[in-house]
Every structure is written in C-alpha cells, then in structure tokens.
Amino acid sequence: MDRPSLAGSWRVVVLVTDDTLEHLPATLASVRDQSLGSAISLLANSSGAVMAALAAHELPVDHGLPGETSAAALWSAVAGSYTFAGEPVAFIRAGCIVPQHWDARLVAAGQRNPGAAIVAPLSVRDSFTSLFNRVDHTPGLNVDELDQWLNDYSDGQSYPLPGLPSGCLLLQGSYWSEQRTYCHDDRQLLADLAGNCLEVVADTQLYVDDAALAAVPVPTELPRATRDAYLARAPIAAIRHAITQLSARGEAPPVLRDCKPVQLHVGHSWGGGLGRWMRDFVTNDAHHNHLVLRSIGDLTGFGQTIILYRGPDMDVPLRTWTLTNPVLSVRAHCPEYSALVATIVEEYGVESLVVSSVIGHTLDILDTGLPTTVVLHDFFPFCPALYATFDSPCTSCSPGRLASCGRENPQHAFFKFEDDAHWLNVRRIFLQRLSGAHIALVAPSVSVAERYRTLAPALGATPIAVVHHGLDGELIAQLAPRAGDLEGEDPLRLVVLGRLTPEKGSEMLEAIISELAGMAEVHLLGTGDGGARFEGRDGVFVTRGYAPEELGAVLHAVKPHLALLLSIVPETFSYTLSELHAAAVPVLATQVGAFVERIDEGRTGWLVQPESAAVLQRVRELGGDRAALGVVRQTLSGMSPTDARSMCDQYAALAPATHEVPLRRYRLPRRSHASPYHGAATAQDEALVVGRQVSYRRVLEAFLRYSAGKAEVSEKLPQWLRPACAGPLRFLADRLLR
Secondary structure, X not given: OOOOEOOOOOEEEEEEOHHHHHHHHHHXXXXXXXXXXXXXXXXXXXXXXXXXXXXXXXOOEEOOOOOOOOHHHHHHHHHHHOOOOOXXXXXXXXXXXXXXXXXXXHHHHHXXXXXXXEEEEEEOOEOOOEOXXXXXXXXXXXHHHHHHHHHHHOXXXXXXXXXXXXXXXXXXXXXXXXXXXXXXXXXXXXXXHHHOOOEEEEXXXXXXXXXXXOOEOOOOOOOHHHHHHHHHHOOOHHHHHHHHHHHHXXXXXXXXXXXXXXXXXXXXXXXXXXXXXXXXXXXXXXXXXXXXXXXEEEOOXXXXXXXXXXXXXXXXXXXXXXXXXXXXXXXXXXXXXXXXHHHHHHHHOEEEEEEOOOOOOEHHHHOOXXXXXXXXXXXXXXXXXXXXXXXXXXXXXXXXXXXXXXXXXXXXXXXXXXXXHHHHXXXXXXXXXXXXXXXXXXXXXXXXXXXXXXXXXXXXXXXXXXXXXXXXXXXXXXXXXXXXXXXXXXXXXXXXXXXXXXXXXXXXXXXXXXXXXXXXXXXEEOOHHHHXXXXXXXXXXXXXXXXXXXXXXXXXXXXXXXXXXXXXOOOOOOHHHHHHHHOOOOXXXXXXXXXXXXXXXXXXXXXXXXXXXXXXXXXXXHHOOHHHHHHHHHHHHOOOOOEXXXXXXXXXXXXXXXXXXXXXXXXXXXXXXXXXXXXXHHHHOOOOOOOOXXXXXXXXXXHHHHHHHHHHHOOOOOOOHHHHHHXXXXXXXXXXXX
C-alpha cells in the first residue's frame, strides 16, 4: 500500500513590522517551542525601531520587507520581497501564537491540497477563518486547548477562501519561485492566482491564535450572496457556536493530546496479566497515541466480534465489527478481518502495531507491512495449550505430541474446535510471519526467548529482545517498604498473592495448608473465588479481592516475612513477583520458568522444586532463620523496580525504524476520539452501551448470549451448574431469531 509521506523540508518565516514588534518575543517563544522544523528566520521591514530591536538577533534576519506596507498589500509585499527556493514556506506574523507541530500540520494541509498556492489555518480575527462567531471574541482558552477542541469537533475538510487572512499563511508550489507579474496589492495577487487556476484554502484542522492582531472584517467588495454563503455554509460554520461557548466559559477539553504517531495494540478481552500489561503500556508510553483492538467472544468462539477502543478501558467502542465467519481460536487468513484492519490503518492513521495476543484474531494482523512488535506473553498460537507444558515444560512439539496434548493435557482446555492440521498450519504461517523485516520480537524474560528457540528451530537467528514488564510508577510508590513493617517478629507471617488456580499451585497449597498454618499466619490475598475452600481454617486469612491501588496498603497491613509463589507451569514473567520485590517481601518460588532467572538464590529469594514436601521443608528452614529473611529484605529494599515508563522507552528503541513521517499523521492529529458533545462522558461510564438504532429483539438476543457466555466461565457457579444456566439462555436467544 502506497502511504504518502510528509514533505522532507520547509521553512518558517516570522514577519516583523512596527505595529507587531512588541509581540515578537511571545511569538518567537511559541514558534520555537511548538514547531517541528528548525529552519526559522525573520522577514522584517527596515524602520529604525525594527532595525534596532533585531540588530543582535540570533536568528537570520532579512530586512527586505517594504516599510510602508499596508494591511491590504501585506502578502503581495511578502511574495515580492522573499526569495523562494521551491520548498513550502510558513509565514507567521509577530502577534500570533501557535499550537503543537503547527508548521508540519500546515505543510501537510498543503500536500492534501496540491491545487492550492496558499493554505491558511483557522484564526480569531479573520472573518472567513475565525473559529468563533465574532472576530472580536476574546479567547478564554489557550491555543492548544482550542486546537484540541477543534480536532475533536472538525471533520477535517478544507474550503476555498475569497481573501487572504492576515496572520498566518503557507505558500507552496512553483508559482512563487517562477517569474510572474508583480502584484501591487493582495487583490491583484488573488486575481493572478485565480488566473493561474490556483486556490487559496483554509484548513479546518489547525488553529492559530492571532488575537493580538487587528480584526479583518468582511471585504466590502464581495457580493452579498458570496459573503453570506461563506459565513453560513463553510465547513467551520457548523461548529463555531459550540467552540465559542466553550471558549467563553473557559471550559478546557478533558484530554489534551499530543501530535504523536498512532500505535494499535492488539489483544484479547480476558483481562489478567496481558490486560494489565496493555494498560500499563498505554498509560505510560510517551512516544505514541494509542488505540486498542480486542477480540470479543466466548468459549464457543473467541473472535466473534472485533472492537476498536480509544484506550485500554473497554468502554464505548470506536468501531465494532461482528464477523460473519467468527474466529473460533485463531485463523491464518480471513478477508473480512483483513479488510477491517486495513480500514483501521487508513481511517485512524495507524503507523505501528503492538501484538500481545492473536487469540480471536487472524494472522493477517502480522501482515500489514507496518512496523509491528510482537510481545511473546505466552506460547500461543504455536502452542494451543498456551503454556507449552504437557506433564512438564515442553522442549519439542511434533505432530504426534500435539495430537496427544489435545487429547490428554489438562492445560489444553480452551481451544477444542479445530483439528491438528489447523494448528500445524497456523504454527507454520505464524513462524513465517515472525521472520518479516517489519516484525520485532520481544519476550518478557530470557526463559521465554530460549524456550521459543528450542520449540521452534525455524526461528533460526531471528532476534528476540528481552524487556521486563515494568510496574506503574504510582504502584511502585504505594508498595515501597516502610520503616517498622516487620515490627513484632512472631509469629511468622506468610503471604500467597493472586488467584488460586491449578496452574498457580492451588492443589499444592491445599496439600500443605494445614502444616503451614501450624507454623505461621497464612494470608491468601486476591484469591478470587478460588480462596473459598480455605476460608474458616485456623491460622488462614483469606482476602478474595482488593482494588489494584489497595495492594500497597494490604501488604503493609499484613507485614509478611515471606511470600510463596507456587506455579506449576513456567511463568513467562510474573507481575506478582515484581510486586513482592517492589514491596521488599522475600519470595520462595517454584523452580520453573522466569522465576529461575529473576530470583538470585539467597540474595533476592529462594527457589524450590514444585513439590509439596519440598516447599514445606523450605518454609520450615526459613522460618527458623529470620536473619536470612532480613538479609534478602534488605537487598530488595535497595533495588529499584523496573517502572512502566522505562519499559516503554525500551520498546520504542526496539521498534523497526521508519525514516519518513507519514502524511496521515497530521490529519486531525490531536483527535481524542471522545465525543465532544454533552452527555458523552456519562455514556462512557455506563455498564451497558446499546446502539440506539438496533431493534429491541436484537439487543435482548445479544444480552442473552452474553449472559450465557458469562455463565459458562463464571467461577461463582459450580462446574455442574454452568451449562445448566447457559443452556436455557442460549435457547431463549435462538427463539428470538425465529
């Protein structure tokens, strides 16, 4: 796909005359801070005051602008006195204040309007480009705030102008550098441009504050019908009233978005560690604006609907696609899915992707040609059992072993609808795509990279970078150890943090919980419903759930001496270990996966075989050696946890390089994708969002199917009751379709 690029160079020229000289410092400060380009110079007249003020200026100064230039002849004088070299030039008068990347955005508007010789931003003081109902309006918001509101309201259209705004213009094209008729005033310049079939247009995606300049009224020579049409029917007319009201009230936009590349994150909707990683990444990344594409489904098909969100929260979707042919687990190719990805890339200006999971997606997501970072959070789709564990960690996966895994492996619990041929084909194409020049592979631990190379020799020399997951900075501060956390040494206090599932060692814990409670207080924190079977036991304290921001307070209240991590499948990273390390809690962990590389035996924790007797024995030993626990705690207290912002910086450095700026980056580059209209914020907080044009029958059917899917996987229902609840709900939904 051909993706046009932004022009490689342009110039910025600040115009200085006697009547605007006092405003020059503010304009220069704004231009220097907010310009993307660095080629900035001054074009000034040669009056005594201007010559004196600019005598020792550090920027290049050209005093070729005529001294007695009237407002009606300003731009013809500029055109006659400036030497054009073929590249676009953004002229801006002293007295104007500019928003972020204004110069690049003006150049991009010029490229979108190749038939225009002049492109103007929206303004305050010019009748035909004013963002407000009146040109004498006093803006109640700064330039970036009003520029943000404009990006959220505007549809991005350009429109022709019958005159030349006074504050800021981009001059582009060969007209300016070729021999042409000298124009005595701006009316003659406009006529000459029209005679050469060249346009003057306004861009509705960029606002420049020229409030310090004199107002420019409607030209009296314009026919009334032309004047009225421009004022009433220009694309900007429909939003002037709303933005005037916002400015008058001083109502700042809820989001002030930077002009950054758009990155699309791809994942599932299960939550868990992957959902947390996506949230931490999107929240802490300073290099991109983000969109999130999630697969939505249930145990019968994990990619029945594909939804695009403005961020990690699954609130009001930006776009929704319900697939005619659902993705049951993952698919190599699907024209329907490929088309929706192409639509997202084009309409939302996506420049790069981060793929965290292809569950419910198709491998077309790896074939956009855009820089794509694949994060190896697990082993799917190479391994449909996710963990690459069958009795013990796998070191190979032949077709025969894959078949046995599907029949006999309790970890192979989710994806039961496709045969072995499907998985072998998906595996082959997945590995092929990973070798693409536009793909960067990142693993959260060395063990994951090593296991992938062992399991998939076809990866060959394909680089796999290792970047540890980082914790959010606020969480790190909340977890930081406090003086006196271990006051009162007895009794020994143990903590088991997180959901209690078979993969996390719940059966091992069950086998030794009585012995542990006999030698220590055992605190099970954040267990979910898996903690119910441990409630009411002597010496065992169960907290089923807590808000993420409460973890620090919970741990500080317990004051644990030792934490247990009892996973029986290889962890690819373990956020829980990071949290405990940040809280300076010594950890005894099973000797599997990332635990092996992340725990330095006797220095930052201890490792033990994933066996009940071995865990129990090691706890006894450490309970009798409080000095060893203290040494580890002291070591952890002196360590700096990896934070999410530095993690994002590492990812940015690893992404496949691009040497050009796509033109699409500067089409409504600050759009937040949040509706600017009244009531939108309330809608985003609703638990159920319903399409207003969808029939009630379809809404009810969708809700019944959603409820059935929840019933099938709910930990709050006994296993035997789940199908009994889901079946009638699906039956009712099917009846609605008849």
